[in-house]
Amino acid sequence: MKIDKTLDGSKLTMSVEGRLDSITAPMLESELKAGLDGITELILDFSDLVYLSSAGLRVILAGQKQMNKQGSMVITNANEAIMEIIRITDFTKILMIK
Amino acid sequence: MIKITGLTKRFGDLTVLQNVSTEIGKGEVISIIGPSGCGKSTFLRCINLLEKPTAGEIFINGENISDRRADVNRLRQKMGMVFQSFNLYSHLMIIENLMLGPQKLLKTPRQQAFDNGMKYLEMVGLAGKAYSYPDELSGGQKQRAAIARTLAMKPEIVLFDEPTSALDPTMVGEVLAVMRKLATEGLTMLIVTHEMKFARDVSTRVLYMDEQGIYEEGSSEQVFDHPQRPKTRAFIHKIRSFVHKIEGKHFDLYAFNARLEQFLKRHMFTEKKINTMLLISEELLCNILPDIEGEYMLEYSDETGETTVTVSYMKEEEENPLTSEEHSLPLMIIQNSAKDVSYHFADNKNTIKITLEG
Numbered sequence: 022m023k024i025d026k027t028l029d030g031s032k033l034t035m036s037v038e039g040r041l042d043s044i045t046a047p048m049l050e051s052e053l054k055a056g057l058d059g060i061t062e063l064i065l066d067f068s069d070l071v072y073l074s075s076a077g078l079r080v081i082l083a084g085q086k087q088m089n090k091q092g093s094m095v096i097t098n099a100n101e102a103i104m105e106i107i108r109i110t111d112f113t114k115i116l117m118i119k
Numbered sequence: 120m121i122k123i124t125g126l127t128k129r130f131g132d133l134t135v136l137q138n139v140s141t142e143i144g145k146g147e148v149i150s151i152i153g154p155s156g157c158g159k160s161t162f163l164r165c166i167n168l169l170e171k172p173t174a175g176e177i178f179i180n181g182e183n184i185s186d187r188r189a190d191v192n193r194l195r196q197k198m199g200m201v202f203q204s205f206n207l208y209s210h211l212m213i214i215e216n217l218m219l220g221p222q223k224l225l226k227t228p229r230q231q232a233f234d235n236g237m238k239y240l241e242m243v244g245l246a247g248k249a250y251s252y253p254d255e256l257s258g259g260q261k262q263r264a265a266i267a268r269t270l271a272m273k274p275e276i277v278l279f280d281e282p283t284s285a286l287d288p289t290m291v292g293e294v295l296a297v298m299r300k301l302a303t304e305g306l307t308m309l310i311v312t313h314e315m316k317f318a319r320d321v322s323t324r325v326l327y328m329d330e331q332g333i334y335e336e337g338s339s340e341q342v343f344d345h346p347q348r349p350k351t352r353a354f355i356h357k358i359r360s361f362v363h364k365i366e367g368k369h370f371d372l373y374a375f376n377a378r379l380e381q382f383l384k385r386h387m388f389t390e391k392k393i394n395t396m397l398l399i400s401e402e403l404l405c406n407i408l409p410d411i412e413g414e415y416m417l418e419y420s421d422e423t424g425e426t427t428v429t430v431s432y433m434k435e436e437e438e439n440p441l442t443s444e445e446h447s448l449p450l451m452i453i454q455n456s457a458k459d460v461s462y463h464f465a466d467n468k469n470t471i472k473i474t475l476e477g
Contacts, residue, residue: 042372042401042405043372043401043405043406044372045375066138072394072397072398072447074398074402074406074452075402075406075448075452076405076406076450079448087421102394104393106398106452107477108433109451109452109455110448110451110452111451
């Protein structure tokens with residue numbers, strides 16, 4: 022998995038590429054823990070995310086909880102396979118998806 | 120009736136049968152199944168000494184026929200054999216084929232041999248062909264005549280060596296019908312066959328042969344509906360199976376994924392289905408059952424298109440991980456794709472089984 026970060030003031034865009042699974046989820050977790058200070062708008066760009074498991078979902082959920090305290094978080098460009106995982110776990114009710 | 124102990128047969132350096140032991144009781148109908156070349160026919164031919172066993176002993180009604188001093192011909196008369204190729208004498212009429220053995224070997228009077236022969240021809244539905252020559256009969260009729268000839272010797276057991284495999288498919292049914300009839304009449308039968316439905320229907324016991332011996336045996340229901348060992352399962356259901364040993368904390372998800380993906384691609388799974396299988400497997404092995412030491416098995420049935428994932432591991436207590444609240448997220452993902460998810464505990468063995476539709 023590869024994470025590209027683009028910071029524009031207090032707006033952070035993280036582009037996640039590859040697989041977000043039990044092995045790689047801790048990497049995203051570390052990036053979120055370390056990189057959200059002062060951020061009011063977090064965009065998770067999933068254009069190149071090809072696989073998502075519950076381990077990744079938990080990290081996304083933790084990110085959402087953190088951003089609820091300091092601003093907003095949006096998921097963008099998730100493909101149909103990723104959206105299906107988000108839908109079946111009812112995360113559509115918790116996450117903002119564009 | 121027949122007891123076989125430590126039967127071994129080698130052809131040069133090739134070991135076909137290794138230390139095979141079993142017993143055959145009176146009235147049993149035993150089907151011997153297994154992949155080609157696994158030694159089924161050799162096993163049968165060793166029992167009546169058409170092949171000389173390299174080692175081991177064969178007892179018929181307590182008499183050791185593998186003993187050098189044994190009267191093999193007399194003991195062999197207790198065993199009839201039906202071959203793939205019918206081995207009828209082409210220069211003799213069918214009834215003469217049936218009379219020859221009893222007259223020569225059992226010293227049966229000619230008239231009695233004729234009467235008995237006609238009775239057996241009637242039994243196999245060939246009374247009207249008594250005066251025909253073998254060349255005038257179809258393949259199915261020839262095999263039925265061969266069965267009648269075997270019965271005319273009044274054997275205690277009949278060994279059938281793939282009796283339908285040389286037949287045109289349209290003639291298989293008539294031979295199997297005769298064999299079914301004999302089975303219901305209490306004849307002891309040992310049948311090497313590739314006719315799975317027939318074996319399933321008539322057998323009191325099924326021997327699955329592989330790895331130079333009897334790999335698994337049981338009742339028809341046990342072997343065909345609940346085979347226990349992987350090779351039996353793969354054979355019975357034409358299942359493609361993938362097995363991976365799960366080594367606790369050393370479990371390597373990516374190495375596992377690479378193997379599983381390669382297997383699924385080889386078996387023409389779609390990208391979407393591969394993704395689903397990888398996801399289900401990850402949820403099971405990394406999130407619901409992290410750090411277990413056990414076995415993962417994926418089986419795919421050509422017949423039903425169904426895929427089954429079974430993970431088994433040893434643990435002394437019965438603890439169903441599927442009911443745990445902490446696993447609700449991985450479970451939601453699994454249940455979305457699965458037709459059925461179940462947990463089973465027996466003899467300290469925990470098993471989770473996930474079934475997916477084709």
